Each structure stands twice: as C-alpha cells, then as structure tokens.
Amino acid sequence: MKTINLSAQEVREAVSMREAIDAVRRGFVDLAGGEFEMPTRTALRNGQFLVMSAHHRPTESAMIKTLSLNFDRVPAIAGTVTWSTLDKVDSLIADAGAVTTLRTGAAVGVATDLLAAPDADRLTLIGAGGQAPDQVRAVHTVRPLRHLTIVDTNTERAGALADTLQAELDGTEIRTATDPAAAVSDAHIVCCATPATSPLFPESALPAQVHVNAIGAFRPTMRELPDELLANSTVIIDELDAILEESGEILHALEAGAITKDDLTELGPALTAAPTDHGKRTVFKTVGVAMQDWAIARLLADKFLS
Structure with a gap:
C-alpha cells in the first residue's frame, strides 16, 4: 500500500488547463447521465469549512475534499483532496487549493466554450484573488484573448496579477481598473470572482452581446449578479440542487420573481443537447x-498511481 502526497506545485505541473477542461467537460456529461453519487456538500461555520464527496460508478472511484476558507489569509483555500478506488489499496492526497482553483477555472472554460461568441477575445475579470489566474487561463484556452481588464479595488493586487499573467499571455493587452461597471462596457466575456454580497454592476453596464461567468458567490448571503441580468439572459448552472442550496444570486432572483426554476439549465445536459442559439446574453x-474535484483527482491518479 502506498499513498502519494502532492503539493500545490506538483498538481500544477502535472495537469494543464486544457487537460482540466477536457476532464471536467467529460465529468459534466457523466453527471447528466447519472453516473455519479454526489451528495450536496457540507458547509460548517457559514461556509468556512467545506466537505465534498463524489463516487463515479463506472470506475468505482471516489474523491473526498475537505477544506477551510478564509479570505483574510493567503492562500484563502487550504485542505486536501483524497482519491481512492475499490480495486487498489493505493491512494492519492492532493493540495485542495490547487485542485479547487484549477477545477473552477476548468468549469468556466467548459461553459465559455459552449456559450461565448466564437470570436470573443475581450475579457473583463472582476476580482484579483486566488481564483483569478485560473479564470483567465481557462478562458484564454478556449477563446484566445487579445484584451484583458483586471478589476480590483486593491490596485497593487491587480497590478501583481497583471504582471504574472502578462508572462503567460503573450500578445494580450492587459490593463487594470477599479470600476466594474465601466470595465464591463466593452467586454465580450466577464468573469466574476469575488466574495461580494451585492451585485458588482448593473445590467445596463453590459454590452448587448456578452457571456458572464460568476464563480465567487457560494453561499446564500453572497451575490455578484443583478436580478435583471439573470432575467434577460440564458442562464446555465452547474447543478440544480447545489445552486438552490448555495447560490445567493439565483435564490435572490427566484424570490424576487425575476426568474423561475424552469429558466435554469444544467451544464451537462446543455453540452449534449443539439446546437442552439443561446441568445445574446448568457450567464454561467x-x-x-x-x-x-473528482475529475482533476482522476487525472492525477492516472499520472501517479497507474
């Protein structure tokens, strides 16, 4: 019996964003096909401690993630992802922070590839925290970027992220800003990655055609998007039960009567549906x-336990 322990750096070196996007895409299709046993995550201390688990029936494999979340420390996410299977006694433990940011970026990559205009190349990123770099990397993987605007009230943090990404995004014009409403006015794609508790911008600030990804709000008390945007867009979600348990912006829009549950489409079925025109404004x-997390852990297990 052996246990492989992987640091954040080792996770990063082992899995490319393209691999992560492809793996998470396959995972969403399997989720839609009923191949997963996946309870809604356990949230303790108002979401500061999270426990998530998934069992993939066809491969008889399972993943359990435990983490703590504190936006006042660096890194904000700390914990472990554990992988095991029924046919082997070997297991794998990976850094939860690296897995979480990678898999969240990958989901955005999958959704952006499905929903954004084929020629979209202008991204506005709101929030320059720990999740931010992989949001950009994922979008750039599926829609090569010519322009990137990083919005954050902390100008030093935004500038540091711009410097980091400039080395990776050769040929992309990168600028920083502090006003979200002004920054989204000419965007083709918007990524929201903040712990906001009220909408970051009004719907009127957006151009007529845009795709918006919202990943920051993960508790009912958090909210990044206005009701009007959800009411006037095609809205794709990751999984209905999880969204109805945790998404502040969706819960707020439902309670306000701006949308109904019928307006929400899960990503897995959307990926397997016949090609369709989702409209000029789309939200993931x-x-x-x-x-x-299981999808990333499986990639790691294939590389280190095979």
Whole structure:
C-alpha cells in the first residue's frame, strides 16, 4: 500500500488547463447521465469549512475534499483532496487549493466554450484573488484573448496579477481598473470572482452581446449578479440542487420573481443537447460541485498511481 502526497506545485505541473477542461467537460456529461453519487456538500461555520464527496460508478472511484476558507489569509483555500478506488489499496492526497482553483477555472472554460461568441477575445475579470489566474487561463484556452481588464479595488493586487499573467499571455493587452461597471462596457466575456454580497454592476453596464461567468458567490448571503441580468439572459448552472442550496444570486432572483426554476439549465445536459442559439446574453453560474474535484483527482491518479 502506498499513498502519494502532492503539493500545490506538483498538481500544477502535472495537469494543464486544457487537460482540466477536457476532464471536467467529460465529468459534466457523466453527471447528466447519472453516473455519479454526489451528495450536496457540507458547509460548517457559514461556509468556512467545506466537505465534498463524489463516487463515479463506472470506475468505482471516489474523491473526498475537505477544506477551510478564509479570505483574510493567503492562500484563502487550504485542505486536501483524497482519491481512492475499490480495486487498489493505493491512494492519492492532493493540495485542495490547487485542485479547487484549477477545477473552477476548468468549469468556466467548459461553459465559455459552449456559450461565448466564437470570436470573443475581450475579457473583463472582476476580482484579483486566488481564483483569478485560473479564470483567465481557462478562458484564454478556449477563446484566445487579445484584451484583458483586471478589476480590483486593491490596485497593487491587480497590478501583481497583471504582471504574472502578462508572462503567460503573450500578445494580450492587459490593463487594470477599479470600476466594474465601466470595465464591463466593452467586454465580450466577464468573469466574476469575488466574495461580494451585492451585485458588482448593473445590467445596463453590459454590452448587448456578452457571456458572464460568476464563480465567487457560494453561499446564500453572497451575490455578484443583478436580478435583471439573470432575467434577460440564458442562464446555465452547474447543478440544480447545489445552486438552490448555495447560490445567493439565483435564490435572490427566484424570490424576487425575476426568474423561475424552469429558466435554469444544467451544464451537462446543455453540452449534449443539439446546437442552439443561446441568445445574446448568457450567464454561467457555478457554486462548484464535487464531480469537478473528482475529475482533476482522476487525472492525477492516472499520472501517479497507474
């Protein structure tokens, strides 16, 4: 029996964003096909401690993630992802922070590839925290970027992220800003990655055609998007039960009567449906589900336990 322990750096070196996107895409299709046993995650201390688990029936494999979340420390996410199977006694333990940011970015990559205009190349990223780099990497993987605007009230943090990404995004014009409403006015794609408790911008600030990803709000008390945007867009979500348990913006829009449950489409079925015109404004709202962590853990297990 052996146990492989992987640091954040080792996770990063082992899994590319393209691999992560492809794996998470397959996972969403399997989730839609009923191949997962996946309870809604356990949230303790108002979401500061999270426990997530998933069992993939066809491979008889399972993943359990435990983490603590504190936006006042660096890194904000700390914990472990554990992988095991029924046919082997070997197991794998990986850094939860790296897995979480990678899989969240990958889900955004899957949704952006499905929903954003084929020629979209202008991204506005709101929030320059720990999740931010993989949001950009994922979008850039499926829609090569010519322009990137990083919005954060902390100008030093935004500038540091711009410097980091400039080395990776050769040929992309990168600028920083502090006003979200002004920054989204010419965007083709918007990524929201903040712990906001009220909408980051009004619907009127957005151009007529845009795709918006919202990943920051993962508790009912958190909210990044206005009701009007959800009411006037095609809304794709990761998983209905998780969204109805945790998504502040969806719960607020439902309670306000701006949308109904029938307006929400899960990503897995959307990926397997016949090609369709989703409309000029699209939204992907995710709170994160355990299947995504399982997908990354499986990639790691294939590389280190095979």
